[in-house]
Amino acid sequence: MGPGGIATIIAASSLLVIAFAIGYAVIRVGRFVDEAKISLKTMVDETAPLIEAVHTTVTLVNGPLQSINRITKNVEDISTRVSETTSSFMDKGGPAIKVAGALLGAAQMKKARSKKKKAE
Secondary structure, three states: OOOOHHHHHHHHHHHHHHHHHHHHHHHHHHHHHHHHHHHHHHHHHHHHHHHHHHHHHHHHHHHHHHHHHHHHHHHHHHHHHHHHHHHHHHHHHHHHHHHHHHHHHHHHHHHHHHHHHHOO
């Protein structure tokens, strides 16, 4: 066997080693893909009930929030009406201010009388 035969054996051996390395890599990648597929299926199976539970929770929370929204809207309407009525009553001026002044004056007079009685 000459130098060409030895080179052929070395080349064939190195190609055999490369073929085994590529085969091993292909098998490992195949196993990795199988594990990834199993993990993805498990995640999908566990996510579906979780999404359903979140949907149920959001639905249950939205009911009271809508009720609170109606209540706050009614309170806003009432406070707007009271504000409009008060400003309308005060804008008319004469009678409201005169009544308020008379009540204030009467309160001050009563206070002055009670001070005089205490002083005596």
